[in-house]
Amino acid sequence: MIPETGYITAAFKIGEGPCERRRVVAWDGDGNALVPDAIDGRLTIARLEPGFQWLDAEAAATDPVALIPGGGWVAEHRDGSTAPVVAWGVGLDGAMRAYVASGDRAVSADDFEELSFTVRHPAAEGEL
Known part of the structure; x- marks a missing residue:
């Protein structure tokens, strides 16, 4: 082995x-x-x-190796709906990804293209 x-x-x-x-x-x-x-x-x-x-x-490489709380960030989906970012994950590739709740699990926009979203913080004006 x-x-x-x-x-x-x-x-x-x-x-x-x-x-x-x-x-x-x-x-x-x-x-x-x-x-x-x-x-x-x-x-x-x-x-x-x-x-x-x-x-x-x-x-x-996109699997998270570390997670931190979402910190109030909000995901805005293509259809105009919003969802709280439940966590930020750092992948094995070093990239940071936002995770939102989807059914009984958390997913990032990398998991499914149809879940593509932008993120913003409620205290900020405009898209970040």
Whole structure:
């Protein structure tokens, strides 16, 4: 087994929602990506897991490694609706992203293009 030292994720499509991503933590002797199996408590071959779609090095770079509170910032969506920024996240790539609540999870504009939004602080005038 060879440890994965980069930021590669395996994407899985389960049901109607967006793909679930699990970090690749190692490679076996045959070059298969290994991901944690939370139910069995062991590493499994990603491509053999139900719903496996692909491996992705780019998406993992946007995963947040640190979060700070939203601080009163507001997201303005394309349709004119607004939502509070619940957190700011710093990704593995070093970029800062705003996260808003969407259903039962927090998402950034990078997660889904249709959720594209601009952010502003209520105390500021105009778009920042």
